[in-house]
Amino acid sequence: MKRINIGIIFGGKSAEHEVSLQSAKNVVAALDKEKYNPILIGIDKSGKWLGSEKAQLLIENRSPNLIQNETITSNETAILPTQEMLGAGKIDVAFPVLHGTFGEDGTVQGLLKLAGIPFVGASVLGSAVGMDKDVMKRLLRDAGLPIANFLVYTGLTGVNFEVVVNELGLPFFVKPCNLGSSVGVFKVHNKQEFETAIKGAFEYDNKIIIEENIMGREVECSVLGNENPIASLPGEVVPQHEFYSYEAKYLDENGALLKIPADLPKETIKKVRELAVETYKVLCCEGMGRVDLFVKSNGEVLVNEINTIPGFTKISMYPKLWEKSGISYTELLDKLIQLAIDRFDKEQKLKTSY
């Protein structure tokens, strides 16, 4: 049997570049080599696409400076992928393991769609929706799913501390709409912090969201599937900082404890899993997604957000939760690749002319 060529796209122009390298390394190692032939496609921090040997250097994280410098002179590299990387017959299925902007937001998904390559995970719409906290929360609200109250601003006009406090109380959260990894996220307790937060968040995006503070435990649930998605057991993140900030996520080794699975009452687990699946469907997701929620002390569950390309290292929440739910890392990769092929085949059957 011919092995399926899996193009693993990793790295990227994102705050989560290093996490992506780690995720990609683990994916390559775990793929069943009897069935699949992994092909590395790297994107460096400046956004340049790298084929074969350069991608190998990048994944090994050997002297990132060297790669940066080399990319400027090399004709093998480009801002866009070359025929060598995504041309006809080069790869059978793409697996974007790109976290954050320019990878998780629908841009790479659009490129793969144009190239006619089946790919793992949410398509263009689901990726874009999941990236924009304003659109995401409006869809969730419209579907009647429980979420925090929020306000959205596209400029400084009308942004007023008293108005926000009146609507949402104190403290509250200020975030850029299109970002992740808690970059530009502020917990605001007073007017002075408000000024700093607004300025800070607008540095990352032209649209910001302000949310009421939810007092609760942070739980995460893995979802898998196309038309009939299933949810894993939930896990819990216990931040050791005031909230699950960038520092707690990536800089402080002991920034957060992961409890896999989460120690929650049976009814709460059921509610979390149901809400996770509903969220996934409402947000037009396919393949995979990690839904993050809050559980209040009275048992109430609220949805926080979805991540369409969750961390995928062996110790990351998404695969770990599946492992606890009976699907090993290697099996999970099998299922994700199959889901990508299923969606592609289904789309191929559609008429493209009248």
Ligand SMILES: Nc1ncnc2c1ncn2[C@@H]1O[C@H](COP(=O)(O)OP(=O)(O)O)[C@@H](O)[C@H]1O
């Ligand atoms: N409304 C909220 N109430 C309480 N904590 C919040 C709220 N919004 C965000 N947080 C905290 O900030 C973290 C990052 O916010 P989140 O919306 O998940 O953004 P990101 O996409 O950057 O992960 C959350 O994990 C949580 O700790």
Ligand SMILES: [Mg+2]
């Ligand atoms: Mg988050």
